[in-house]
Amino acid sequence: MKARSTGSERKVCLRWIPILCIMSFGFGMLFTDKFWANPDVNNQIISKRRRQEQELQIISENCATKRKPEQDKDIIREVTRTHEAIQSLDKTISTLQMELAAKRSLQELLGMDRSLSISASSHVKKKAFVVIGINTAFSSRKRRDSVRETWMPQGEKLQQLEREKGIVIRFMIGHSATSNSILDKAIDSEEAQHNDILRLEHVEGYHELSAKTKIFFSTAVAIWDADFYVKVDDDVHVNLGMLATTLARHRSKPRTYIGCMKSGPVLSNQNVKYHEPEFWKFGEEGNKYFRHATGQLYAISKDLATYISINQPILHKYANEDVSLGAWFIGLDVEHIDERNMCCGTPPDCEWKAQAGNVCIASFDWSCSGICKSVERIRDVHAKCGEGDGAVWNAFF
Numbered sequence: 560m561k562a563r564s565t566g567s568e569r570k571v572c573l574r575w576i577p578i579l580c581i582m583s584f585g586f587g588m589l590f591t592d593k594f595w596a597n598p599d600v601n602n603q604i605i606s607k608r609r610r611q612e613q614e615l616q617i618i619s620e621n622c623a624t625k626r627k628p629e630q631d632k633d634i635i636r637e638v639t640r641t642h643e644a645i646q647s648l649d650k651t652i653s654t655l656q657m658e659l660a661a662k663r664s665l666q667e668l669l670g671m672d673r674s675l676s677i678s679a680s681s682h683v684k685k686k687a688f689v690v691i692g693i694n695t696a697f698s699s700r701k702r703r704d705s706v707r708e709t710w711m712p713q714g715e716k717l718q719q720l721e722r723e724k725g726i727v728i729r730f731m732i733g734h735s736a737t738s739n740s741i742l743d744k745a746i747d748s749e750e751a752q753h754n755d756i757l758r759l760e761h762v763e764g765y766h767e768l769s770a771k772t773k774i775f776f777s778t779a780v781a782i783w784d785a786d787f788y789v790k791v792d793d794d795v796h797v798n799l800g801m802l803a804t805t806l807a808r809h810r811s812k813p814r815t816y817i818g819c820m821k822s823g824p825v826l827s828n829q830n831v832k833y834h835e836p837e838f839w840k841f842g843e844e845g846n847k848y849f850r851h852a853t854g855q856l857y858a859i860s861k862d863l864a865t866y867i868s869i870n871q872p873i874l875h876k877y878a879n880e881d882v883s884l885g886a887w888f889i890g891l892d893v894e895h896i897d898e899r900n901m902c903c904g905t906p907p908d909c910e911w912k913a914q915a916g917n918v919c920i921a922s923f924d925w926s927c928s929g930i931c932k933s934v935e936r937i938r939d940v941h942a943k944c945g946e947g948d949g950a951v952w953n954a955f956f
Contacts, residue, residue: 687785688725688956689806689858692775695730695793696763697742700749701934702793703730707753709941710797717755724951726803727783730793731775733761769876769883776859777868786810788864791856794929796905796922796940800950805898805920806858807956814893815860818852819902835878851885855929856901856921859884863893905930909944918946 693711695703707713711728712720720726735742750756761767761774772790779788787806791797809815825846827838835841841848859867867874867887877883903909903919912919922944924931930940 684782684784685727686725687721687727687783689787689789689803690727690729690779690783690785691789691791691797691802692729692731692757692779693791693793694768694771694775695732697732697735697746699793700745703749705934705937706793707755709937710799710945711755713753713755720799720951724803724954724956725785726799726951727785729755729757731757731759731771733759733763733771733774736762766878768880769878772880772884773867773871773874773876776864777871780861780864780868784861786861787858788861789856789858790854791921792854792923792929794923794927794933794937795855796909796930796937796944797856798918798920798944798946798950800946800952800954801900801918801920802858803951803956804954805900809860809896810956812894813860814862814891815896816852816857816863816888816893817859817896817898817901818857819855819899820850820895820897821853822847822850824848833879835882837877848882849885849889850895851881852895853902854879854881854884855923857881857884863888863891866891903944905936905940906943909940913944913946918950919944 693703693706711717717728720728732746746756746758750758757775757778759771759774759778761771763771775790776788779785789802789806806817809817823833825835825838825841825848826833827844828834829836838844870887874887875883877886898920900917900920902925903912903922905922905924909919909922922940923929930936
């Protein structure tokens, strides 16, 4: 039994020998490929990468040497255009948001009154470039006439300026405390003669200028769809062509507040002019106001005027109108543009600047917060510092 089993084991071992040989040969080939073929492949990959790096270096050097200054300028121009397009888009979005908020506010005020809703929806606002409101009072008829005789067009020319250039100019004034008084009738008669007065739902009073400013912007926004809204006093000389040209430079920017920026002292003494009853809100005694435009002349963009219109009931009024306006924009994303040409002095200051080719937008005397004795002197200022009657008609904006 043992001999038979030994023989069978030998036969089995002999059969396995060829198989083991083949397997050994296969393992040997795999072993050889792993340790000898891979280095060749790795070398090929490394050499290929080196060639690519050399080619990229040559291409980059050629680009650096062949690029011309003109190409750099083209790139800068494209970047500038892109930046302007982004600004324009930002303004468009901001305007649409403000218009939507204004319509919602109007609907809330109208409530369920169907007839009011129909009349409001049928009203189409007039398109304009800028609406200029000249702040005036019942006692200032001579001032208004002096403005009409100098920098403000009259009659058909005023209407033509509105049609062709989109510049709307109106004297803004409210009503007297007594309904249908002699003062109101006088303004109605003046409006029938000149057709250049905007009546506001406001009771006139020197200490109510902040409220009047809010109502002016709200009324102007409701009537005209303009890019800018300007407030100016009736004792200030204005060059309309320079004003329009300057505003046009900021047309693509959203939320712009343009004027001669200042930061005067907060006056706590109640016996002085421009006294601020709420002086304690501005910190310790002797502090200054935040930066704001001087009240003789300033401009705001459409979205800011719309903001005032929407939030009119809750905008706080300080004693001084220019401070109030600046306060309404604190905390908002507003660009303050300090335009010094809006606050030139009267001759010889504005005269010298005009002779040097730097025509002023507005001229007045700081000591009087306007042109001192403007009725008598504004004609002289216009003669020496005026841009010429054709300037506004030839201006491009």
